[in-house]
Every structure is written in structure tokens, then in C-alpha cells.
Amino acid sequence: MRACIIAVGSELLTPHKVDTNSLFLTERLNDIGIDVRAKLVVGDDVDELARHVSAAIAWADVLAITGGLGPTEDDVTREAVARVLNAPLVLDPGILEGIRRRFARRGMEMPEINRRQAMVPRGAAVLPNPNGTAPGLWMQYGKCSIVLLPGPPREMQPMFEAVVAERLAPRTGGVALFRRVVRITGRPESDVDACVQPVYSRWLSRAVPISTTILGVLGQIELHLTARAPSRAAADAALDAAVAELQAVLGDSIYSVDGRQLEAVVGDLLRAQHLRIAVAESCTGGLLASRLTDVPGSSDYVDGGFVCYSNASKIDWLGVPEALIAEHGAVSEPVARAMAEGARARSGAPVGIGITGIAGPGGGTVEKPVGTVAMAVMVGGESRARTSRFIGGREQIKFQATQGALDMLRLMLIRRAAP
């Protein structure tokens, strides 16, 4: 079954407001196997809303509309839907009485304007609203179920829970959607897609079909797997098998199949191997330490870090030899190594990371353009270093550098743990 969600309200079309009701609705609809295929935000204009409602009921099995059920002239949802369904608006005495009583309980008389909220398209079922004056409405038009919900989340959410339980779930036949996110780093999106496309294209035709979306985000790629299954157990079995197939082609490039971010994965490896870490950062300016310490419980394995923005601080705080900087330049693998070694020596931690680079926009040269970053990782007696050229603005370069260094450490820790 396919659903469409429409959020009504001109304030949702301004530059600083997003519709978040649709996230709740999507989750609840997915839970009972209904796919959300489109989300719309429409202003308080009866003609425009009617046009969008009319288009949606032509294809959707479920149309959920939030907002526009208040008492003012701006609240046009009832009118728009009535017009599209060609159902006259009639006064529902039960709703009117409910609204009157609600005002009376607060010692107030119902303003005349609130009568609007008691007007319903003929034939609509009324959904009670214990948390506000606007009742919800439920209508069937051909194969499309239409549900009108109030905008405030605390009124909308309990009402929709009841709609799902009593009206929608009994019709879906028990198939639901289950998701898994696979995270990959260190490879370009097109390369990952070329590897996995032959794999995931087979999944759609299986007994438990799995659809896949590839999402390239800064410094990593996400594969979103969605299984359609009659139970969580069936979905988990299918998703486990699918993830195993991805791991067979992508190997260690996959860093997480359970929602964890890279800093949490690295943290768990450090904790499991009883290793503590200290870092030394130049161009990333503390972002690496900040990401490591974003993880709850990271004091178990993080000793701390040094942000060495100047050459003097690299020399004074970390003992990087001045001659090394003079010979190779501050942005070089030998200096990154000496920084990692310095952080280890100062802290006594067995794991050290050194990052030095040019985050821009200034400071680039022909030989070392903006985005050039040298990274070194030391774990016990082992060390690795590499130099990358990252693309993007200052904050993007900083992030990618931390991602690169964390991934180097992850791979070293995995190999170290292997028998």
C-alpha cells in the first residue's frame, strides 16, 4: 500500500520551518507495511490544497493530511477535501457539543468562530481529539483512505495511533518494512555502486524482498536496506544474509552494519583491545578529539589530545624536531608521525594519531594545495602514514581528514585482532 502525506500551513513554507509530523506518520505507516511515496507541504489556500488532494487520491491508498483544522479563515483543509470529494460540509452536532463542553470546562463560552470546526464533509467518520478542539476526520474515496489530523503533535500523534490500530493495520495483512543501514568509508560512491549493484539487484525478487538506496554523504557512503516481511524475525534473517553478501564484496570497507558511527566503531575496538589513545591535530583543530569524545563512555579509552596550530606548539608541546619541519615541511608524513609519537609519549597511551594539513581557504601551494592532509597512526610497534587530497570547504576538509585517520586506525585495530 502506498501513502501520501500532506502538511498544510503557510508557515511551513517559510525558510526556517520544517514539517516534522511526517516523520512520525512515516514511522507508524512503515511499521504496518505502508510505504510513504510522497510528502507535500502546501499553504493555507483552498484552491491549491484541493488541487494537491485531488492529485494524491488518484494514486495513493492512504492520504494523511495534517493541519488546517483550526477555527480560523486560514484553516481550509475541511473545505478543500469536501470540495474534491464533492461532499457538502454539514454541521456535526456531536462535535459542536464537545467543543462547547471543552470551553465550558475552562469557564469560557465557545467563540462563534469555533463552529467551523464542527463542519464535516458528509459521510466522514469523526476521530475524537482528547487533547484539543479540532477533531480528526476519516473518509473513504474509492480505494483511498483519507485521514485529516490536527497539526499540533500532541493532538495528532495519539489520534493517529488509534487510526493505525483500529482502521489501517487490519487492512495491511501483517507485512511491514524493516530497515538496516550499512556504512562504508574510504571508497568513492561510484566504485561502491559498481561493486554492489549486481548484488542488491537480486534482492528485490526474493521471498523477503529488499530494496536498496545508496547515499553518498561527506566522507562516507550509506546503503539503506529496506526489507518487506511478515515479521521482524523473517526480516532480520533476510537482512543478515544481505549484509553478509555486501561484506563478501566490500570487506573491511564496511565499518558499520548496526547504525554506529565511525568514532563509535573505533571506540569499541579500542575498548575491546584495552588500548588508550591520544591525538595530535593541526588542521583538524580539535575535531578528531571532539568526535572521539562525542561517544558516551569514551573516557574509558581517550586520554586526550593536542591541538597544535603553530609550528612552535608542535615543537614545544609534542617534541617534533624543528629540523624535521624544516626538511619536510609542517604538512608531511614525517611530521604527522612525529606528532602521533609526541602525543603517545606525553600521555603514555599506546595509540597515537597525528594529523597535519591545509584546510584552506588560504595556505595552499602548487606542491601542497588546499586539502592536502598528512595522517599518521601508531598502534604499539606498528605505524601507518598517508597523504590525501580532500575536496571541499574548510569544514569538509576537516571532517574528511578525521574520517580518514579514524578509518586507518580502524583497519589497524581489526588486523591486530585477527588471529
Next chain:
Amino acid sequence: MRACIIAVGSELLTPHKVDTNSLFLTERLNDIGIDVRAKLVVGDDVDELARHVSAAIAWADVLAITGGLGPTEDDVTREAVARVLNAPLVLDPGILEGIRRRFARRGMEMPEINRRQAMVPRGAAVLPNPNGTAPGLWMQYGKCSIVLLPGPPREMQPMFEAVVAERLAPRTGGVALFRRVVRITGRPESDVDACVQPVYSRWLSRAVPISTTILGVLGQIELHLTARAPSRAAADAALDAAVAELQAVLGDSIYSVDGRQLEAVVGDLLRAQHLRIAVAESCTGGLLASRLTDVPGSSDYVDGGFVCYSNASKIDWLGVPEALIAEHGAVSEPVARAMAEGARARSGAPVGIGITGIAGPGGGTVEKPVGTVAMAVMVGGESRARTSRFIGGREQIKFQATQGALDMLRLMLIRRAAP
């Protein structure tokens, strides 16, 4: 003129993702007097996308579509639009060459799959993308201007700025919207609103009317002022007067009226006073140093920082007396002060910040619950310290602590500069 925005991507139809590109697009369209009348999110399905595009071009003067321009099978925007416009997709050799060169610059060969990104509907104008492989596209269909933009904000935003300046603004003429953002920190939203509501309520009825939105975001409050005026000069005069009225009631609580973030404001004050800074962080874990160094050119005034997660690192790296920690606890103003002093002593910088606190979720006590943070700031011979209790999760507490410390420094620097 009426605009429609469509965000393409199945991941945007999941329960945990919202489309934020449309906020930027809305702001820029509003700036030139174009009204956004509907926003849609549609999945990676060519038939469904084509249906929505077809409906939109029937009423919209401008249709902006973001996403779905990548190289994979999932990326169907080009195909859907070509189908609706009945324009065949043809290979654009210029785009292909650009993509090849982009890969070559990173020493890579272009994967065959990226050829897809060089296919354009016949007759479309190509919008260059300096920040990625996917070019944008511009088409005219009847009265509707259609612009296809890549999904990643850092690729989409500069491209759309160019589209607005070169293609859309010349067609709108007349009255436009002009915005100003006033940023405030250190006061609760309700308090700010009570102060400023009598001020901004007068602005709506002026010759150049200004509407105001209050936006409480983590650790700060933003006032968005929107003037409707026939020219930038008229808008600027009205906005300058409005900002002056706000400054009269809010004083130093306003840290920025020109779009700068707090770390940039503090950076500019340090630069103007020829002061260098070093920081010492415990619970913020490097976030303060990272924010300071997010600002281009921050190497002019940032020496660096110490992330001291353990007591041992506070003692060994910064010379915090062990007895001080034993007497007051690691989370205390005396320790924050000693950390700031240690950072200054190690670096020779005249400005030092020390932050120590409990970011949670573990580590809280009855006396010092999660969210308790001690901050100390030293500038030359002056010092200030305070303890706050921040609310929220780990990352929220970290951010608010950096915000609090930066604002303490800002106020000290302002007073220092005053005659």
C-alpha cells in the same frame, strides 16, 4: 511568481530524514520576491517523479528540483524531466570532459557509470558545478522555468546563488524581501521575547514593513527580520534602524547582526586586539578548539589547545595541582582556572580558556549532575569563572559549554576595548 520545490531521494521518505535544501531555496527565492507555494519530497522512482513534475509545471512559474543527479541507477531526475518535457537525453561532451578531468585531478580514471551524469535533456542549459561531478540543468517549458540541482548543499547552494543572480532575479523586478539575522546568547528565549515584542510589533505598520520571527536554537536565539522594500537601500535603512532599537533593549546580549557566528565574532575581537589564545578542554573534548579553528584565518590568533580527558593529563600536561583536584573535584571553577592558566603558560598566549564538566550520560552526582560545567577565561591580568548546568544530551551539553565560554571571552574583550 509562484515556485514549487521538489526534493528527490527515497532516503528523504524514511522516518529520520528531513529535506533541508528547500529552506535555503525558499530563502533565496523569497529574497527576489518569488513565493514558494508547495514543497514535495519524492522517492527515486522515475514514473512517480515524472507524475509530480508534470503536475508542478502546470501551475508553477519556477520548479526547483534537488537531488537524483548522481551517477547511479537510483538517480532518475534527468530521465523523469526529459520524459515530461518530451526531450531526448543526449550526451554532453563538455560535461563528460569536466567529469573526467575532475577524477584525473585526484589521479583516478572516471568510472564508466559517471557517463550518466553527462546525459542532458536536449535543449537544457548546463549549470557548472565547481564542487562536484553532477552539473545542474536549466530548462524553460512554457512559462515554467525548471532548474535541476544536485542534492549536497555545498554543491547546490553556490549553483543556485548563480541561478538567482543571473536567471531569476532579472525577471522578478519590483518589491523584494530583505533579511537580517540578529543573534543573541546567554538569555532564555521567553525573556528575550518579552523584551523585544513591544519593539518589533511596531515595525509591521511602517513604510518599509518588517516582520520578525524568533528562533530558539541550541545555546542561542535568532531574530529573523524580514523587510519588504523596493530596493536594498530602502530595506537596509529600515533594518539598520530596527537593529538599533533591538540593541537599545538587549545591549551586549546581541553578539552578531551581520550573520557571523560566535566563534567568528570572538576571532575578530582577538585579531583586532592582537591577542593569541590557547584553550584547555575536558568535557568539550576539543569542540571549542574545533569551533575556533572553523574560522578561515584563525591561525592568526589560535595557538592551539589541550584536550585533557583524564586527571593525569590535566596534571601532567597543564600543571594543574593534584591537590586542587582533590580539594575541589575535577569539575570546579578552581580547576577550570588552573587549566586556563596552564594552557596560557604552555603556549605563552595571553588569552586562555579552561572548561571542565560532566557531559553525560554517566558521571553525574547529586551535587554535580550531568550538565554541570565549570568555565574559566583569562585575558591578561583579568579572569572570570562561572559554573552552569546545561540541559540536553551529550552533544548539546558540549556545544552549550563552548558557547558559554566563548561568550564570556567576548564580553571580556568588549569591555577591555571600551575606553
